[in-house]
Amino acid sequence: MGYREVVLKSESSRCLLCKDAPCANACKNGVRIDRIIRSVNFDNTEGARYMLGDNPCAGCIDGACMQACNRAKFDSPVNINKITDIVSREEFVPEYNADLTTDLCGVKCENPFFLSSSVVGSNYDMVAKAFDEGWAGVAFKTIGMFTPNEVSPRFAELDKEDTAFVGFKNIEQISTYSLEENLSFFRKLKKNYPTKVIIASIMGSNEEEWTKLASLCEDAGADVIECNFSCPQMVGEGLGSDVGINPELVYAYTKAVRKGTKLPILAKMTPNITSMIPPAVKAMEAGADGLAAINTIKSIMNVNLDNFSTSPDVCGKSSVGGYSGKAVKPIALRFINEMKSDERLKDVPISGMGGIETWYDAAEFISLGCSTVQITTSVMQYGYRIIDDLKDGLKRYMKAHNFKSVSDFTGIAESNIIPADDLDRSYICFPKFDRERCVGCGRCFVSCYDGGHQAIKMNDNQKPVLYGKKCVGCHLCKVVCPVGAIGSGKKVSKTALNKH
Incomplete structure (x- = not known):
C-alpha cells in the first residue's frame, strides 16, 4: 500500500456518508461523489474509478461540493479534490456482469x-x-x-x-x-x-x-x-x-x-x-x-x-x-x-x-x-x-x-487451513523495508523493541535497519507500519542460518 492508498483511505473515511448528500447535490457536473467515496470506503476502488469516468472534477475551480460538505459544520470538509485525483489515477475497468446467482x-x-x-x-x-x-x-x-x-x-x-x-x-x-x-x-x-x-x-x-x-x-x-x-x-x-x-x-x-x-x-x-x-x-x-x-x-x-x-x-x-x-x-x-x-x-x-x-x-x-x-x-x-x-x-x-x-x-x-503442526517451520521470512516510502515515524522500532525481539535499530536518518541475528520473521513491524513501507522479504532456511 503506497502513500496514495493511505491518503485515499484516511480521507474517504472522514466522509459522513450522508443521506441525500449535499456534496453530490452541489456538483454542477453531476458527479455522484457520495457514491464514489462510499465505494472507496467499501473496498471497491475499481467501482469508484468506473463511476468517476473521465474525471470532470479535474477542471472544477469553485469547489462547490467541498463548500457543501456537512463535515465542514464542525471540522474541515472532506478533501474531495484529493479523493477524485487519486481515484482518477486508478486503471479504468469497465463494468462486468458476472453471474452472482x-x-x-x-x-x-x-x-x-x-x-x-x-x-x-x-x-x-x-x-x-x-x-x-x-x-x-x-x-x-x-x-x-x-x-x-x-x-x-x-x-x-x-x-x-x-x-x-x-x-x-x-x-x-x-x-x-x-x-x-x-x-x-x-x-x-x-x-x-x-x-x-x-x-x-x-x-x-x-x-x-x-x-x-x-x-x-x-x-x-x-x-x-x-x-x-x-x-x-x-x-x-x-x-x-x-x-x-x-x-x-x-x-x-x-x-x-x-x-x-x-x-x-x-x-x-x-x-x-x-x-x-x-x-x-x-x-x-x-x-x-x-x-x-x-x-x-x-x-x-x-x-x-x-x-x-x-x-x-x-x-x-x-x-x-x-x-x-x-x-x-x-x-x-x-x-x-x-x-x-x-x-x-x-x-x-x-x-x-x-x-x-x-x-x-x-x-x-x-x-x-x-x-x-x-x-x-x-x-x-x-x-x-x-x-x-x-x-x-x-x-x-x-x-x-x-x-x-x-x-x-x-x-x-x-x-x-491446516493443523498448526503441519505448517512449514523450516525457514524465516525477513521483513523488507522500503526506505523511500518510509516516513521515519519509528513505529516499527517501538513495536519490535517493546513487543517483539529487539531486531530493529534506527539509523541517523531515522530509517529502520534490521538486525538479522535477532529477527525471527514475526512481521509485527509490517503489521504496525502506518504507511505500508514494510513488506515480506527473503525467505532463508533455518538450517542455513544456523550454519552462520
Missing part, C-alpha cells in the same frame, strides 16, 4: 447477499425497500409464539481511536410484532417479490411450538426455515443459545421442525461454545438441510468508571448481550472452517455471517465454503445501499480472477 439448500438466489435475522429485516416496508435495492433475500427477524417486552436503550458500540463500530452490542430479543402480523408480512412479500428468498427465523419454547411455527411459516410463503438455536440474550430457560449448546435439545427441536415443514431447514449455530460440531451434527441427523453461523457472541461492554454501569445503560443496569460487527469476523471464519473440516459436515450448505461489511469480507466467507452470506451490523450503520458495492465489488473480483460463477470459488480456501 447461487444456491441455498436447493433454493435459487439471485446473489449471495441476505439480510440476517435482526431489526434490519423486521417488517414489510423495510424488507421491500431492501429487495428493491438489490438484496437477494432476508432472514426475517425471529418470530415466536410470544412478543417480548423490550428495554430501552438496547444498542451500544465499541470504538478504537477514531473508528466507531469496531464492535457492536445488542440486548434485543425476537420480533415485537405479533405472530399473525409477521405471517402477513411473509404473504405480502412473497406475493410482491416472488423471486426473492424469505428465510423464516423461528424460535419455540417446546417441540409443539417449533412444529407449529414451521408449519405456519411454510403456509405463509417462506422459502427456508431457520431455527434460532443461538440468540444469546433471550429471557427464559430453554431459549436461544441455551438450545445451541445442548446437542440433544438441538436434535429434538430440529426433528420437531422437520415434522412441521417440507421446506429446507437451516440450524443457526451459537459461537458461545467450544465447538459447533456436536450440535451441528445433531441438527443434520434430525433432518436439517444446512447450517447458519455465527450468531452474536455473549459480551459485556463499556464499563463506565464514574458510575460503574455498562452499556447499553438501562437505568444504571445492563446485562450480557450479543456482540457483533467487524471484530467478530475472524471468529466466525474459524467456526465455519471447523465445521467444513469435519467429514460429516464438509458437504453441508452454510449461510455465513459475522462481521461482514464489504464484498471482500463476503468473498472470504464464500472462499471458506459459504454459498450465501447474511449481514446486519453494516446495514445498521450504513443502510441497505451497501448492496451496490457488495455486488459490484464481488463482480469485479470475479472478473479479475476469471471466476464465471460464485460456485467457482466457494470453498477454494479450505485446503489452505
